[in-house]
Amino acid sequence: MALLNNDTQVSVLVEGLDHPEGIAWGLDGYAYAGGEAGQVYRIDIERGEVVQFADTGGFVLGMALDARHNIYACDAGNKAVMKITQGGAVSTYSSGTAEEPLRLPNYPAFDADGNLYVCDSGDWHADNGMIYKIAPGGETEVWDRRAREFPNGLCIGPDGDDIYVAMSVNPPRVDRIGINADGSAGPVETVEEFPRTVPDGVAFDSDRNLYVSMYRPDVIYRRSPAGQIEVLAEDFEGTLIAAPTNIAFCGRDRSVLLGANIGRWHITKYEIGATGHPLNYPDIG
Numbered sequence: 314m315a316l317l318n319n320d321t322q323v324s325v326l327v328e329g330l331d332h333p334e335g336i337a338w339g340l341d342g343y344a345y346a347g348g349e350a351g352q353v354y355r356i357d358i359e360r361g362e363v364v365q366f367a368d369t370g371g372f373v374l375g376m377a378l379d380a381r382h383n384i385y386a387c388d389a390g391n392k393a394v395m396k397i398t399q400g401g402a403v404s405t406y407s408s409g410t411a412e413e414p415l416r417l418p419n420y421p422a423f424d425a426d427g428n429l430y431v432c433d434s435g436d437w438h439a440d441n442g443m444i445y446k447i448a449p450g451g452e453t454e455v456w457d458r459r460a461r462e463f464p465n466g467l468c469i470g471p472d473g474d475d476i477y478v479a480m481s482v483n484p485p486r487v488d489r490i491g492i493n494a495d496g497s498a499g500p501v502e503t504v505e506e507f508p509r510t511v512p513d514g515v516a517f518d519s520d521r522n523l524y525v526s527m528y529r530p531d532v533i534y535r536r537s538p539a540g541q542i543e544v545l546a547e548d549f550e551g552t553l554i555a556a557p558t559n560i561a562f563c564g565r566d567r568s569v570l571l572g573a574n575i576g577r578w579h580i581t582k583y584e585i586g587a588t589g590h591p592l593n594y595p596d597i598g
Contacts, residue, residue: 347373375420380596387418427595466514479512562589
């Protein structure tokens with residue numbers, strides 16, 4: 314049984330995916346998701362249809378798209394960020410640095426200049442995660458070492474001068490990291506703690522509300538700009554909402570919130586009466 318905010322309608326959008334973790338919207342009018350055996354899916358959200366068009370051979374986690382509809386997918390199996398074209402061609406965009414290769418790339422997000430910020434979660438409860446920054450073309454650096462406690466999903470803040478990171482453990486919370494004028498990592502601040510949960514995905518709407526999806530338990534929270542927390546949707550049975558990982562505002566007007574469920578085989582649709590904050594889709598060639 315799903316318990317919902319009064320303004321929320323929740324349903325299954327598409328089924329038949331292989332334990333999807335990532336979900337993202339493309340400027341071509343499709344949503345995209347991945348599977349645990351490397352599948353890359355294209356989803357027509359208006360028709361409710363899904364097709365697999367590529368395979369990385371790994372385990373696809375979070376993803377982002379550029380202006381040419383290329384997909385940049387964090388791949389736990391390949392320990393790399395993979396680039397997937399619309400024709401299904403797969404290549405390695407970044408494996409980290411020579412000194413510090415990626416171990417568990419989890420989620421990517423573009424800034425306005427085409428830099429791709431990537432959470433490397435590290436090992437569970439080992440506090441050895443970090444955030445990488447990949448410049449357009451693939452040159453990679455470790456951007457922040459303070460986000461150690463299993464950094465998971467992330468997004469660029471509404472003003473473009475910080476990033477918000479779901480920190481899964483020690484303690485579970487969402488942190489904000491400033492982006493300095495020179496591009497380096499700025500101050501770190503805890504935005505909100507979420508005791509007895511495992512935060513996974515984060516997204517903003519156009520009113521600056523922050524949405525946080527929880528791998529455990531099966532719930533999505535909404536935090537207002539004033540810091541008020543409410544349950545957007547919760548499922549005690551773990552069927553309609555089942556280990557929700559990444560979330561993304563989709564549709565041509567960004568009015569539909571979609572969530573991946575790594576615990577099952579479907580994408581969940583949340584109709585919440587909100588519009589997503591615009592993301593960055595850089596043209597990086």
